[in-house]
Amino acid sequence: MYEVKKLVKKFGKVEVLKKIDLVVENGEKIVIIGPSGSGKSTLLRCLGRLEKATSGKINFCDKDINKISKTHEIGMVFQSFNLFENLTVLENITLAPIKTKLMNKETAIEKAKDYLKKIKLDDKENAYPADLSGGQKQRVAIIRALMTDPKVILFDEPTSALDREMIEEVLNLMEEVAKSGITMIVVTHELNFAYNFATKIIFMDDGKILESGSPQELFNNPQTERLKEFLKN
Amino acid sequence: MSFFNEIGDMFYKTFIYENRYLYFLDGLKNTLIIALLAVIIGIVLGMVISLIKDYNKETKHLKVLTKICDFYVYIIRGTPVLLQLMILYYVVFKSIDIPILLVGILTFGLNSAAYVSEIIRSGILSIGDGQKEAAKTLGLSYFQTMRYIIFPQVLRSMLPALGNEFITLLKDTSVAGYIGIVELLKASDIVSSRTYDYFFPLIVSALIYLFFTFLLVRLMRMLERKLNHVRS
Numbered sequence A: 001m002y003e004v005k006k007l008v009k010k011f012g013k014v015e016v017l018k019k020i021d022l023v024v025e026n027g028e029k030i031v032i033i034g035p036s037g038s039g040k041s042t043l044l045r046c047l048g049r050l051e052k053a054t055s056g057k058i059n060f061c062d063k064d065i066n067k068i069s070k071t072h073e074i075g076m077v078f079q080s081f082n083l084f085e086n087l088t089v090l091e092n093i094t095l096a097p098i099k100t101k102l103m104n105k106e107t108a109i110e111k112a113k114d115y116l117k118k119i120k121l122d123d124k125e126n127a128y129p130a131d132l133s134g135g136q137k138q139r140v141a142i143i144r145a146l147m148t149d150p151k152v153i154l155f156d157e158p159t160s161a162l163d164r165e166m167i168e169e170v171l172n173l174m175e176e177v178a179k180s181g182i183t184m185i186v187v188t189h190e191l192n193f194a195y196n197f198a199t200k201i202i203f204m205d206d207g208k209i210l211e212s213g214s215p216q217e218l219f220n221n222p223q224t225e226r227l228k229e230f231l232k233n
Numbered sequence B: 001m002s003f004f005n006e007i008g009d010m011f012y013k014t015f016i017y018e019n020r021y022l023y024f025l026d027g028l029k030n031t032l033i034i035a036l037l038a039v040i041i042g043i044v045l046g047m048v049i050s051l052i053k054d055y056n057k058e059t060k061h062l063k064v065l066t067k068i069c070d071f072y073v074y075i076i077r078g079t080p081v082l083l084q085l086m087i088l089y090y091v092v093f094k095s096i097d098i099p100i101l102l103v104g105i106l107t108f109g110l111n112s113a114a115y116v117s118e119i120i121r122s123g124i125l126s127i128g129d130g131q132k133e134a135a136k137t138l139g140l141s142y143f144q145t146m147r148y149i150i151f152p153q154v155l156r157s158m159l160p161a162l163g164n165e166f167i168t169l170l171k172d173t174s175v176a177g178y179i180g181i182v183e184l185l186k187a188s189d190i191v192s193s194r195t196y197d198y199f200f201p202l203i204v205s206a207l208i209y210l211f212f213t214f215l216l217v218r219l220m221r222m223l224e225r226k227l228n229h230v231r232s
């Protein structure tokens, strides 16, 4: 799915990603962990085409990521939800598939209503984002990303802005989504969730991938001092 | 002669005699035409300018055009509107036969565009990048994002500022008399020069301006309430 080679990202003179190499296979559930400022978001944003690499290469499905035309194949879910404030829940979900002519209006609405029913928010289809709780917003954001049938969904700290009681509902939905076999890359501080969810965990520190492997390997047998320290907190 | 007789006499001289009320009506008509068309030009051109600047910020394209827009806004905001009016009238359109009213409409439209573009730009900034980024990852183009997501929110939040701009414009058109456009103030001036009385015509003009700004404030409030109602 992804092949990242010597990815470097600089903001001005500051090197935020320092030669990242990474391969993501189809269907993998990758969780990225690491201390604040280590470059997790930046890496995810490069994978989501929101940032351009300073040097190095990212291939997506064997093509240069800058050359793929179908932007909707890479879905993204943000910490701050980023729902469209001027649109209702239903409009939020159906706007992109309709306007990009991915499907006609009827199909989009039908599909959206199915999803809303699944996450038990069908009674909120005409509500505006301002009227939803944080957990509800994030769940809407997740099915909005699913609507365009992406090949991968990138999650940047999807539960960090949520109260404890809402974190669960979002994580549950993510586990539900994972069952479909879609590739997922998740930045999160929820280590318990990561342990059960991930097929592979990546530990980032200071713009580099320090360790990667199965949850068991990393959590039970950390190799670097930095990871040991990180897991202690 | 009593005070009331005097008032009646002045009223007669100012409005009735030689159908002088027609001056006021004509002036008012021109004032409204200039303000209305200028605000439309201002909003359309202001949107274009803010779009160009924002597109440049997002994509780094349109560099030259952006520089031109920056310069344009700088010039307009840095010089008095009367000077702009005179430049258009005495320099740009000097040898071209063009209705003088059109010069006024153009001047105020071009002037307003600079201010409106700044209003819209700060509105776009206040929404932040989050929704734009979400739209991008969903496959929406820049223009689709602007049209369906950003602009509706900008216009809603900018409505008070845009209303103020319209009100400012309505009053500022009074300088158009300088190049001979008979707008409301100029009309009262003409009548004054006939009646040798400034008080009455000026008070009447003031009341007319006040009436229309009052109307505009009311209209804006209604629109705002309606938009807020739709939203929640």
Ligand SMILES: Nc1ncnc2c1ncn2[C@@H]1O[C@H](COP(=O)(O)OP(=O)(O)OP(=O)(O)O)[C@@H](O)[C@H]1O
Pocket: A011, A016, A034, A035, A036, A037, A038, A039, A040, A041, A042, A043
């Ligand atoms: N647009 C930007 N301009 C300048 N510097 C940036 C920008 N985005 C990120 N950085 C810097 O890059 C570094 C890595 O940031 P990044 O957001 O990727 O870290 P992170 O691992 O996601 O941290 P956190 O856990 O706090 O979200 C930080 O030092 C940050 O200040």
Ligand SMILES: [Mg+2]
Pocket: A040, A041, A042, A156, A157
């Ligand atoms: Mg981050």
